[in-house]
Amino acid sequence: xxxxxxxxxxxxxxxxxxxxxxxxxxxxxxxxxxxxxxxxxxxxxxxxxxxxxxxxxxxxxxxxxxxxxxxxxxxxxxxxxxxxxxxxxxxxxxxxxxxxxxxxxxxx
Amino acid sequence: xxxxxxxxxxxxxxxxxxxxxxxxxxxxxxxxxxxxxxxxxxxxxxxxxxxxxxxxxxxxxxxxxxxxxxxxxxxxxxxxxxxxxxxxxxxxxxxxxxxxxxxxxxxxxxxxxxxxxxx
Numbered sequence: 001x002x003x004x005x006x007x008x009x010x011x012x013x014x015x016x017x018x019x020x021x022x023x024x025x026x027x028x029x030x031x032x033x034x035x036x037x038x039x040x041x042x043x044x045x046x047x048x049x050x051x052x053x054x055x056x057x058x059x060x061x062x063x064x065x066x067x068x069x070x071x072x073x074x075x076x077x078x079x080x081x082x083x084x085x086x087x088x089x090x091x092x093x094x095x096x097x098x099x100x101x102x103x104x105x106x107x108x
Numbered sequence: 109x110x111x112x113x114x115x116x117x118x119x120x121x122x123x124x125x126x127x128x129x130x131x132x133x134x135x136x137x138x139x140x141x142x143x144x145x146x147x148x149x150x151x152x153x154x155x156x157x158x159x160x161x162x163x164x165x166x167x168x169x170x171x172x173x174x175x176x177x178x179x180x181x182x183x184x185x186x187x188x189x190x191x192x193x194x195x196x197x198x199x200x201x202x203x204x205x206x207x208x209x210x211x212x213x214x215x216x217x218x219x220x221x222x223x224x225x226x227x
Contacts, residue, residue, distance in 0.1 A: 033212075033213075035214075037214070039152075043221055044203055044218065044220050045145075045153065045203070045205075045214075045217055046217070047213055047214060049216050050212070050213040050215075051213075052171040054196045056215065088152065088153055090153075092211050095167060095211060096155065096169060096170075096212075097143070097145075097155035097169075098155070099152055099153040099154070099155065100152070101152055102152045102153075
């Protein structure tokens, strides 16, 4: 049911920068805010980015979000071992919440 | 602190119903909308619907209309999500998630409730 497309995996060594893309359409990303959630193994998702590029209190500034047209991206700079997790983008699409397919980030 | 505590794991037979609870604490229950999201094992996230804790008004994703019912009890700050006519493919972890305004972001999540449908 996912209508937002993400790469299945991404990886990097500690300290590197990793970028995750999220592709949608005019009915979701194109006309609404994008959100990013981090899901550590065996835990519930956690809000990472809201309103395209805003970080909730407590989220390190190593995480940044951006949006252009019908696509968005999440960047993780200064990659750390604790960043190893699944990442999901999300947006609203005519009162339906749509999530991305998810990207597993591995720290090598 | 904000907490959403969900009920324990359930095992149900196909065709049965399951009701999952989500008890909120640490904030004003009626000031935030509540959503339900499910995740099949090893799979992605799927939005199920939303309930307004003040009015009880609900909106369900099309995939779940007719099989899912969301309710709330303001006296105990608890929301409930019931799925009827369970199928094997309903086996998943079900999460409640808080929304600070209508159709925005989910800033707090329950710990998840595993529902297993097995004969």
